[in-house]
Amino acid sequence: MALIGVFDSGVGGLSILDEAMLRLPGHNYIYLADSLHAPYGEKTSAWIASRSMALCQHLAALGCDVIVVACNTATAQAIADIRSQLTDTPIIGVEPGIKPAAMQSFNGIVGVLATEATLNSDKFNALLATLPEHCRFIKQSGAGLVPLIEAGQADSAATLALLAEHLKPIQSAGADTLVLGCTHYPFLKNVIRQLLGDTITLVDTSEAVVKQLNRQIESLLRPSKQPTQDGSTTIGTVVFISSKDETTLLSMAKDLMTTDLAGHVVSAQRLGELA
Ligand code: DGL
Numbered sequence: 001m002a003l004i005g006v007f008d009s010g011v012g013g014l015s016i017l018d019e020a021m022l023r024l025p026g027h028n029y030i031y032l033a034d035s036l037h038a039p040y041g042e043k044t045s046a047w048i049a050s051r052s053m054a055l056c057q058h059l060a061a062l063g064c065d066v067i068v069v070a071c072n073t074a075t076a077q078a079i080a081d082i083r084s085q086l087t088d089t090p091i092i093g094v095e096p097g098i099k100p101a102a103m104q105s106f107n108g109i110v111g112v113l114a115t116e117a118t119l120n121s122d123k124f125n126a127l128l129a130t131l132p133e134h135c136r137f138i139k140q141s142g143a144g145l146v147p148l149i150e151a152g153q154a155d156s157a158a159t160l161a162l163l164a165e166h167l168k169p170i171q172s173a174g175a176d177t178l179v180l181g182c183t184h185y186p187f188l189k190n191v192i193r194q195l196l197g198d199t200i201t202l203v204d205t206s207e208a209v210v211k212q213l214n215r216q217i218e219s220l221l222r223p224s225k226q227p228t229q230d231g232s233t234t235i236g237t238v239v240f241i242s243s244k245d246e247t248t249l250l251s252m253a254k255d256l257m258t259t260d261l262a263g264h265v266v267s268a269q270r271l272g273e274l275a
Contacts, residue, residue, distance in 0.1 A: 003065050011253070042116055057274075113140050113170070236264065
């Protein structure tokens with residue numbers, strides 16, 4: 001059984017944790033939400049890099065065998081530094097799925113909704129430069145969406161109105177594919193479908209990230225999914241840690257995730273001072 005650390009600026013990484021617990025239930029998880037400081041997307045590169053480093057160091061000190069930086073913004077701004085510091089712990093990041101989107105798009109027009117910090121990062125722009133020129137990417141910052149999702153308003157009228165504004169350039173360009181380039185945005189799928197209809201392809205990378213996580217932990221150890229004597233399978237623990245309010249984090253996890261947390265040993269903690 002591996003101990004897997006999953007970190008995000010807030011509740012967005014729950015979209016990755018959900019996929020991970022669905023596909024890899026026989027492991028223990030720590031989910032670390034830095035909701036006190038969300039959104040990261042409008043902060044400076046230096047701040048994002050140093051805070052992300054401190055939180056990953058904390059997860060490594062808690063004994064995580066592998067860490068998922070379940071935040072596009074932190075991955076874009078900090079993953080190279082984190083990997084160079086935490087050399088004993090495999091670090092998995094998330095990036096906007098512009099490559100699969102380019103392959104799936106029929107008309108070659110792809111919208112990319114992500115944070116300002118992700119869209120402006122060297123890492124994202126280097127990835128963009130590797131893609132075929134015939135594909136046109138309409139980049140749009142989702143400013144203001146993360147605070148609404150953090151406040152439990154993913155399906156609200158305010159979110160619908162803000163998203164309608166953000167999606168206008170993508171819609172008027174005629175995009176047939178939209179990349180959800182922030183782990184918070186999969187929680188907006190209902191609202192996005194209301195605005196853009198059912199035909200647009202939505203690309204989110206949680207499945208690909210979890211496949212990579214699976215490969216990583218298989219190379220570390222064998223998961224404990226052996227049937228127990230009563231025929232059920234062994235399930236792991238999940239610890240939810242928040243820098244803001246662990247009770248709210250836990251109740252949002254129950255609301256936002258499709259995984260039935262009642263079948264797991266769940267606890268919640270407040271993040272203390274970092275060393
Ligand atoms: N969930 C994050 C991401 O994937 C961060 C959003 C934010 O805090 O601005 O980019």
